[in-house]
Amino acid sequence: MTLRDRVNTAMKQAMRDKDAGRLATLRLINAAIKDQDIAARGSGSDDGVGDAEVLAILGKMTKQRQESVRAYEEGGRIDLAERERAEVAVIDEFLPRQLNEDEVSDAVDKAISETGATSIRDMGKVMGLLKQNYTGQIDFGAVGPRVKDRLCQGA
Incomplete structure (x- = not known):
């Protein structure tokens, strides 16, 4: 099963579970993948992005959210930092294990x-x-x- 399929399956499950926070993050992931599909289509590729590109997208999304967590914590906005951490946790489910x-x-x-x-x-x-x-x-x-x-x- 490709990463794209895993994200779509998880999104459907989140809809069934009525898990709004998880669903919102999965929709963000799906939107980022579709944006890259559109960009790839403009350069002549009809297939869209593969798993390697999806991994890069997920890695970038994680890094952005970790930077946001730091900024929110420095600004005293712990509630927003926690929301970003929750998004990182959802994204991490689709990333391979980090090497030590x-x-x-x-x-x-x-x-x-x-x-x-x-x-x-x-x-x-x-x-x-x-x-x-x-x-x-x-x-x-x-x-x-x-x-x-x-x-x-x-x-």
């Missing part, structure tokens, strides 16, 4: 060896391979500096 620190280090080592990266110039190759294999499982904003350090040490 050791697994991220192993993935970086493996990507460096597979690409034959030897200098900072090869960082794009390494990050591309990581994104291809670990989309939704790694925070690429945090792993980028780690890859850069590893490549600088090797040079």
Whole structure:
């Protein structure tokens, strides 16, 4: 079952359960996927977006909400922060398990060896391979500096 199908199934279940909060978040996910479908259609693809693109959309939505939680907490709006946390929890159901620190280090080592990266110039190759294999499982904003350090040490 594709991620898109899983979201639609969950949305139907939320309607049956009359779970308004969950339903609203699932509708936001569905709308974001449809927006990307429309954008893909404009570039000549009729199929819409695949699971990799859906994972990227979900990752972006999670990151946006986590930033909102921080902003709301700094502003003293705990009620809004809790609502954002609830949305993150719903989105996380569709994302793969996040890798722990050791697994991220192993993935970086493996990507460096597979690409034959030897200098900072090869960082794009390494990050591309990581994104291809670990989309939704790694925070690429945090792993980028780690890859850069590893490549600088090797040079």
